[in-house]
Amino acid sequence: MSDDALPEPDRLDGAPHPRETAALFGQNAAEAQFLAAFNTGRLPHGWLLSGPKGIGKASFAWRAARFLLATPMVQDDGLFGAPPAPASLDIGDEHPVVPRLKALSEPGLCLIRRGPRPDGKALSDVIRVEEVRRLKSFFQMSAGGNGRRVVIVDCADEMNPNAANALLKELEEPPADAVLFLIAHRPSGLLPTIRSRCRVLRFQPLGADDLRAALQQAGFAPPPEMAGLAELAGGSVGTAARLLSQDGLGLYADLLRLLQGLPRLDRPLALQLADATAGKQGEDRFDLTLNLLDTALARLARRGASGIPSPEIVQDEDALLARLSPGPLAARGWADLAASLTQRARRGRAVNLDPAALTFDMFLELDRQAATLPAA
Template structure:
């Protein structure tokens, strides 16, 4: 690690949660772990793996688990007197293992972490992974090749590669170094070069269930204010999104928003004013942006309720199901809410871009939603 990066935040770490390399357990992704272990046990492990799925469901945590696992596996040996050694049934590694300790300290010689580095001035993180970072990877692979051991590369996230860096990574995938495994984390694989996707084996991860999300939040030391059900509904099964929601009181904010919507079609103006002022005071930019997201979320849940005839489960706020069913009882209502969502979203983005008064913008948005309810 170069000196200029020491004072910069880690670009692959969510504020308020441990870095994935320090996360002891991975919840809800047993299928992905079994798929990798099966490939490893077959003796034909692919050199490139693309870990995909929504942001915050554990892709990076799985990548670090795989890295520790691969770096602690003994070299292949011919069967002995009692046959071939038993294949591992888990990615778990003793946290006291020297490799595990070195990986946690980013001092393991067989591991390279490719992520955004400092910008040209060295005073902030670059907005993309640049080709200079990939050149460091090539140097690592060339130097470590002499030792003959396994090498693991974690790229977090592949979506952040700029054009030149993506082409450099592609060349490595086309001509993979011996005994090297590349683990590419991707939130939006469709944005990657098709040739990068085609040269990797895909390992998809799914959103977490409410129980798995609650366990993951407890491991991260995050209190599920409002209950894990509310966070599961609002986060889409993403631990990362749930952590952000918990830090900003997202469950309580959504409950307040749903309380305002419960008054429709006759808008409860005092409640609407209180909500808009709470999300628009000094230093509340994060809460304002979160409310914008929650408004979009509420409109999506309204549309889904009318289209399917039942509200999404679990409830994201007390009494939400009753409100959704009343405001969106049929497919015709669902179409109305679906048509309104991009209009409201566009107005909120425009208002933020031109620095409109946040309280007025929120209140105007609530009136627009009330007009649709009528």
């Protein structure tokens, strides 16, 4: 299998790649910080873009790359003085840098991401050192265009130790006018020396309005329950898109309906939900069921521990959470169950146990837990 036949590891199925994203929503503060550094003339070489997955870090990196590669290095004073400092990262589609970046043919950019395995049949699970070593030849080439070079690492969390050490060497002595964007969903897992050589730019989860706009830009039709989707997705465009493509809101509502009957398990509904996870076609449904059950258990534990309602994902959810988790003792029981329940199911799936049986067994565990919880 050729490299071209493999999926892009940094592209969400059914959505445009971040390099094709025209606008960035909900991250004005991050953009303002970057522009302020640019306009002072003291732009750091390394930027660590941190925050939950799917909230726009990669879209920002590509947006900033377009801006840096299209903006002249030295402003010409001319007859009327220097032009005003840029107020946004917008670069028009007519600029020649834009189509080159979309085609991955821009000589001023190097993209570091997971490549193919040695046999070429699938993508590697990690960014290997060979990918990072490409930076050496990239930095040795004569700078074209406006003289800048931009590197995007998507994502830095996926580097293996050798790759991380190789990147650290480049960060220690970067060439002049080079800017590296490291996208990190879990920056605490990176080498402290890598973090110390980068300026951290933090990205925030999107609110419902920004999430709606981002989904529409990506070609998804936002549902009427936009506030619930934003809460369930944690403000992540990527997560929201996956939930929409797999009817995640509908499945979450079904799981709450199952919880509603506890401690008298609705067995027909439990069997129906479990059967949907069976076979090859049910693999995605199994993963989604586990993820949403994790979410429901976490919300149960949080409701009982704090006594504070969270924004509802579906109607009347808080009344159900308050009934099943009326206080700290009940919250501890749900938290203990959450710590092990879906992990056991994932381990069982890894050794090819029947996913439908694993799912139904989880529902039985929920029923047993509900029957033993203290009332307050």
